[in-house]
Amino acid sequence: MEADYLLIKRMKQGDEGAFDQFIHKYYQDILNYCSYHCGNNEDAEDLTQETFVNFFSRLSDYQFRGKSKNYLYTISSNLCKNYYKKKKDIPIESFQLENIKSDKDENLKIDNKMFIEWALRKLSEEYKEVIILYYFEELKLKDIAKILNIGLPLVKYRLRQAKMQLKELLEKEDRNENRRSN
Amino acid sequence: MKIEDQINRYREYNQETLLPRESKIQETINASMERFLQEEANKTLSYKSFLYIQFKLIQKRWWLLQFLLLVLLWVILPYSDDIIYSYRSMGVAGALFIILIIPELWKNRMNNCMEIESATYYSLRQIYSARILLFGIVDMILVTIFCIVTTFSLEFSLTELLIQFLFPMLITACICFGILCNKYAVNETIAISLCIFWSVIWWAILANDELYSAIVIPMWIVLFVLATILLCFFVYRTIHQCNKIWEVNFDENRNN
Numbered sequence: 001m002e003a004d005y006l007l008i009k010r011m012k013q014g015d016e017g018a019f020d021q022f023i024h025k026y027y028q029d030i031l032n033y034c035s036y037h038c039g040n041n042e043d044a045e046d047l048t049q050e051t052f053v054n055f056f057s058r059l060s061d062y063q064f065r066g067k068s069k070n071y072l073y074t075i076s077s078n079l080c081k082n083y084y085k086k087k088k089d090i091p092i093e094s095f096q097l098e099n100i101k102s103d104k105d106e107n108l109k110i111d112n113k114m115f116i117e118w119a120l121r122k123l124s125e126e127y128k129e130v131i132i133l134y135y136f137e138e139l140k141l142k143d144i145a146k147i148l149n150i151g152l153p154l155v156k157y158r159l160r161q162a163k164m165q166l167k168e169l170l171e172k173e174d175r176n177e178n179r180r181s182n
Numbered sequence: 183m184k185i186e187d188q189i190n191r192y193r194e195y196n197q198e199t200l201l202p203r204e205s206k207i208q209e210t211i212n213a214s215m216e217r218f219l220q221e222e223a224n225k226t227l228s229y230k231s232f233l234y235i236q237f238k239l240i241q242k243r244w245w246l247l248q249f250l251l252l253v254l255l256w257v258i259l260p261y262s263d264d265i266i267y268s269y270r271s272m273g274v275a276g277a278l279f280i281i282l283i284i285p286e287l288w289k290n291r292m293n294n295c296m297e298i299e300s301a302t303y304y305s306l307r308q309i310y311s312a313r314i315l316l317f318g319i320v321d322m323i324l325v326t327i328f329c330i331v332t333t334f335s336l337e338f339s340l341t342e343l344l345i346q347f348l349f350p351m352l353i354t355a356c357i358c359f360g361i362l363c364n365k366y367a368v369n370e371t372i373a374i375s376l377c378i379f380w381s382v383i384w385w386a387i388l389a390n391d392e393l394y395s396a397i398v399i400p401m402w403i404v405l406f407v408l409a410t411i412l413l414c415f416f417v418y419r420t421i422h423q424c425n426k427i428w429e430v431n432f433d434e435n436r437n438n
Contacts, residue, residue, distance in 0.1 A: 014222075016215065023211050027202050035200050044200070049210045056214040057221050109195045116192040135189045136196075167185045 004068045011059060023052055026069055029137065030076055036132045037080040039117055047083060051076040066146065073137070073147045077129065084125070119169040127162035134159055236312040244282050245320055251275055251282065252328040259336055269346045269388055276351035277381040279325075280358055281374055283317055287362055288370040311421050325351075345402045350384050352409040359416035363423060 007025075010018035030051050035044035054075045055062075062071070120128050133144045145155045255275040262268040325348070332338050354377045361373045387393055397405075 011218070014219070019211055019215050019218075023207060023214065027207050027210065031202050032196065032200065035196065041200055045203070045206050049206070049213055052210050052214045053217045056218040059218055060222060060225065109191060112188055112191050113195055116188060131189075135186075136193050163185065170185060170188065 008059070008062065008068065011056075019056075022068075026072055027052075029069065030072055033073060033076055033132065033137055034080060036120075036136050037128075038083055043083065047076065047079050050079055054079070067143065070143055070147050073133070073139075074149075077147065081125070115170055115173055118173065119166050122169050123162060123165055126158055127165060130155060130158045131162045131166065232308070233312050233316065236309065237316055240286055240313065240316060244286055245324075247282050248279055248321065248324055251278055252324060256328065256332060256336070259332070259338075266388060269342075270385055272343075272346040273350040273384045273388065274381055276347045276349070277354040277377055277384070279321075279351055280354035281377050283321070284358060284370050284373055284377075286313070286317070287358065288373070307421055314417060314421065341399060341402075344406060345399075349402065349406050349409060350381070352406065352413055353380055353384075356409060356412045356416055359413065359420050363416075363420040 004022075007018045007022045011022060027048065031044055031048045034047040034051070035041060038044055038047060051072055055072055120131065123131065129148065130144060133139045133147065134141070139147070141155050141159075142152060145152045148155070252275070255271060258271060259268050262271065329340070329343050329347075332343060333340060357376050357380055358373055361368045361376065
């Protein structure tokens with residue numbers, strides 16, 4: 001895979017192949033990130049497209065420093081925030097039921113997904129963001145600090161707090177679930 | 183179950199169910215390219231960037247040669263036995279200083295830039311304005327440094343520098359700009375020849391004691407001011423009329 005620096009140089013010259021390569025390289029990551037935020041695949045696809053379009057609208061001014069992926073995450077993060085503002089409550093029913101299969105293992109995975117998504121929605125925006133970037137996107141703490149434009153100690157603090165709250169929420173929901181099933 | 187395990191299971195499940203669709207990727211590529219090209223088409227350069235691009239296009243060797251010429255003049259001036267030789271050297275150097283920028287000023291004209299002008303962002307007038315401004319700034323800096331250094335190190339008075347160095351330089355610049363944008367397609371060789379011819383005339387004036395001593399200091403200052411005004415007029419004409427004169431004469435195709 002060609003280095004981002006070279007790809008960006010080629011894209012600035014209007015090379016179609018470079019656009020293709022660059023978007024293919026990061027599409028999956030950005031799509032996952034958006035889907036963790038909005039919980040709806042179609043909206044996630046739209047947000048992903050918007051992220052890339054935004055990136056390319058400022059490409060000629062873009063100075064390659066560090067990772068382009070981080071810049072994409074920053075754009076995506078802002079778009080997801082706007083998405084939240086427009087769509088405050090995403091009902092749990094929006095989960096795609098057509099994907100549900102009948103086997104037990106699959107049901108467990110779906111339950112897990114529903115719990116996590118419910119718990120994530122209960123978290124504040126800042127905490128949710130660090131959980132997504134650290135656990136789901138598997139980014140390094142220093143990269144998260146760059147994307148969120150905050151210091152490394154604050155990232156560590158938010159991650160610790162988010163993890164604690166998430167754990168409490170999941171345990172609570174687990175207890176409720178057990179009570180309901182008994 | 184540990185929280186990390188739960189998150190990992192969720193992540194894996196999400197990745198299994200959320201596979202990117204090639205049609206959507208293609209849609210994204212097309213939209214991105216379209217947006218990029220649209221932004222590029224709407225983009226105009228700032229004056230600063232435009233000047234910077236023009237600065238990069240100008241061959242720096244001419245400025246280097248101008249600098250070396252001034253250094254050479256500063257080195258040889260103390261070795262002149264007679265003051266008349268110093269004056270002559272200054273006159274020749276003044277003319278040569280301007281002759282050195284002729285190739286750059288004529289570059290657009292020699293390369294038939296009018297033929298491609300319609301395909302460029304900026305008009306010839308803007309290009310010339312930028313180039314003249316850049317030459318003006320750099321030459322002004324070089325000449326100012328030279329005058330300061332010469333005044334203090336070689337004890338030449340400012341009036342002497344004005345008459346013997348700056349005046350012939352101004353006249354040479356007037357000849358260059360006057361020829362650059364006149365109605366007839368005069369090439370750079372003729373411009374250089376005329377500048378050299380002026381240099382010879384200047385030598386003759388210096389050699390003729392009667393004529394030289396007849397011109398008193400206030401007269402020199404008046405001549406200097408007149409030459410400055412003439413140069414401003416030629417520069418103005420070059421910038422404002424270059425499109426009109428060149429198009430009619432070279433392409434016979436006037437823009438409406």
